Amino acid sequence: MANIRSQIKRNRQNERRRLRNKAVRSEMRTRTRTAVTAAAAGAEDAEERLRLAVKRIDKAAANGVIHKNQAANRKRRLMRRATALRQAAEAAASDAG
Secondary structure (H helix, E strand, C coil), X not given: CCCCHHHHHHHHHHHHHHHHXXXXXXXXXXXXXXXXXXXXXXCCCHHHHHHXXXXXXXXXXXXXXXXXXXHHHHHHHHHHHHHHHHHHHHHHHHHHC
């Protein structure tokens, strides 16, 4: 445990920031997961969920929770995955129909 007053304060600040960052990271992952599952299911709101996931990733990068390059990589991966799932769902629909 720190004896120096400024370090004690710094520890309190770091803990608050850690919890805030954890919540932001968790929501970002949740939004990404729901976007992928919606795209896989071919849901009508898949586009909206994808937009919200990208928005959360951008906000996390803006707040410094993740690096801007990490945000770009996550968005690129998410878009490619959603596009592939959408095309697979359309192909399955055309085969069945």
